[in-house]
Amino acid sequence: MRQVSTEEREAIREGVRKICAEFPDTYWREIDKAFDYPQTFVDALTQSGYLAALIPEEYGGAGLGMMEAAIILEEINHSPGNGLACHAQMYTMGTLLRHGSEEQKQRYLPKIASGELRLQAFAVTEPDAGSETTRLQTRAVRRGAKYIINGQKIFISRAKQSDLMLLLARTTPYESLKNKTEGLSVFLIDMREIGGKLEIKPLEMMFNHHTNILFFEDVEIPAESLIGDEGKGFRYIIDGWNAERILIASEAIGDGRWFVERAAKYASERVVFGKPIGANQGVQFPIARSYAHVEAAAQMRNTAAEKFDRGQKCGAEANMAKLLASEAAWEAANACLDAHGGYGFAREYDVERKFRETRLYITAPINNNLVLAFLGQNVLGMPKSY
């Protein structure tokens, strides 16, 4: 990772804002209405190189740090847009970077950086495992030079908009394990080159997150798809959690700022009972309060990202940033919706769309209950609930 000056950071922020300015409210509203994928936006972002922020320069990326990646996603969500369409590459790529072989990195990273290969799908969740990742059942069985995969995954986003998929699957039966966190392995699968049958069925969700249920039926992948050592996959996925928490917090902070700004503007302009509604403390204070909470979350996110970039332990800060930012964004969303009255529910104001989108950060990729459990148990040393 190279050193980045304050000026360069601001230039990145401005650069992302400039791209986002080309995709106004109407673009995102239409995409949402048509349940479509924002391909033109993702293409523009890929071509700009911002999506490859975290890929080291020797593999064709920008070689930037977590703080800059956080700014990029924050600014996307600060615009009418949403980073969910393409953010996965930023944090799933880290698994390949940290645990992949040199040959795998040479093969994939430059093409991911240039946009030739899309790494947008990350398949962990299963219907019967949920938050308890160590219980997942999708099996990968080694047969000669191949692994054969059977099982089911749920809520897998962007599987249809991706060439590569990072998959966590079981290579040792749960019952045979002494240490239940072992026996899972990570595979980087090129979905264009698999044998057998992989069925990808889109799910209808609260908003279009391009989320699917996946059925693996004797899917054949080359043995070289394995990342790192067999059985160590859960550890490798955990290694990416801090980055994921920081980046998700950044999207929530961007949303929070969008809500606060929209709410303050509308409340200053809308006149009822002869004065702007924002003069009433019942309208003004919830907006001001959520502003304070969004900015406080941003400070925690900055601390987490800076520690991450210095290579220091940042589990507590990354988890607190995700918790605080998702809650602050949701608070700002409600203040903004309330300030808009009935218009908050009208599609043309975009508040209801962002409102639906920002609710996700409390639930996924990790539920805030489990973030609290991490803080309570791992940071504060209280007894475990699981």
Ligand SMILES: Cc1cc2nc3c(=O)[nH]c(=O)nc-3n(C[C@H](O)[C@H](O)[C@H](O)COP(=O)(O)OP(=O)(O)OC[C@H]3O[C@@H](n4cnc5c(N)ncnc54)[C@H](O)[C@@H]3O)c2cc1C
């Ligand atoms: C739009 C969307 C996109 C997603 N994209 C992906 C993706 O790309 N890839 C992927 O792998 N997954 C994805 N997910 C899945 C997401 O990560 C899971 O929904 C999440 O991990 C929780 O699993 P679950 O839904 O089965 O909830 P459950 O594990 O069933 O939990 C339900 C509730 O119980 C709570 N709970 C459970 N145990 C405890 C406990 N011990 N203490 C306190 N509370 C507890 C949880 O916090 C939660 O509130 C996506 C989900 C959504 C909604």
